[in-house]
Amino acid sequence: xxxxxxxxxxxxxxxxxxxxxxxxxxxxxxxxxxxxxxxxxxxxxxxxxxxxxxxxxxxxxxxxxxxxxxxxxxxxx
Amino acid sequence: xxxxxxxxxxxxxxxxxxxxxxxxxxxxxxxxxxxxxxxxxxxxxxxxxxxxxxxxxxxxxxxxxxxxxxxxxxxxxxxxxxxxxxxxxxxxxxxxxxxxxxxxxxxxxxxxxxxxxxxxxxxxxxxxxxxxxxxxxxxxxxxxxxxxxxxxxxxxxxxxxxxxxxxxxxxxxxxxxxxxxxxxxxxxxxxxxxxxxxxxxxxxxxxxxxxxxxxxxxxxxxxxxxxxxxx
Numbered sequence: 001x002x003x004x005x006x007x008x009x010x011x012x013x014x015x016x017x018x019x020x021x022x023x024x025x026x027x028x029x030x031x032x033x034x035x036x037x038x039x040x041x042x043x044x045x046x047x048x049x050x051x052x053x054x055x056x057x058x059x060x061x062x063x064x065x066x067x068x069x070x071x072x073x074x075x076x077x
Numbered sequence: 078x079x080x081x082x083x084x085x086x087x088x089x090x091x092x093x094x095x096x097x098x099x100x101x102x103x104x105x106x107x108x109x110x111x112x113x114x115x116x117x118x119x120x121x122x123x124x125x126x127x128x129x130x131x132x133x134x135x136x137x138x139x140x141x142x143x144x145x146x147x148x149x150x151x152x153x154x155x156x157x158x159x160x161x162x163x164x165x166x167x168x169x170x171x172x173x174x175x176x177x178x179x180x181x182x183x184x185x186x187x188x189x190x191x192x193x194x195x196x197x198x199x200x201x202x203x204x205x206x207x208x209x210x211x212x213x214x215x216x217x218x219x220x221x222x223x224x225x226x227x228x229x230x231x232x233x234x235x236x237x238x239x240x241x242x243x244x245x246x247x248x249x250x251x252x253x254x255x256x257x258x259x260x261x262x263x264x265x266x267x268x269x270x271x272x273x274x275x276x277x278x279x280x281x282x283x284x285x286x287x288x289x290x291x292x293x294x295x296x297x298x299x300x301x302x303x304x305x306x307x308x
Contacts, residue, residue: 052259
């Protein structure tokens, strides 16, 4: 998410492909270094309810996740 | 004769020097102004760009939230998110996300008035408190069973990349709050500034929104939808 742009595709790739994963890890770290929060939209397999899961490290991304959304950190308004 | 011509040329050059200097300075200033314009352009407000950004943000929001929540946002302009904390004995054991820096603290489920004690009917499975998430407005905590307004949490997601614009599109702001609340309620509420209801949100308008929400649910026949969410 980016002010004035909305959704911006940063990078994409197959986590099972080494070169792709290196690129995904690098972009993930870059976003967190810039102060962004990362969340993965998830769906409860039992109830079907959708929620989000905050991830702080690339290894925390669920294997079935199709996307990671980066957004600015919350601050008191 | 030659000497006279040289003197004449020298005098003409001296007289013309100030005029030439002014012309050069003016051209330099104009050139500098032209160079500055492209750098200023990104921070200028472009209604078309903002509209396209909002359209993309709505699509992203729609792809992430539940159908009921999307319908709520589309029809009413806000989303309700159930509070995660349970009264003592049923409190979540998830201890992540306690790095709060603001004055906010999640509503205490034990301090929420007992609906039975207040004369209202307790509905099984209903969360003790919930949030209303508005775009670019504070998050509002309330008691679904009694419609009692608890507090407002002022929180924003400012861009720190320095690209000029600082506010997310409205739907992105809602999605950011939704993701933060459903994933790590403690962290986002901990960073928020907590106030009594009425500082930024008009209590009368919020109560009207709660009435609109109940009517919206009644029309959709989803009175029990909030129970499903907590199942």
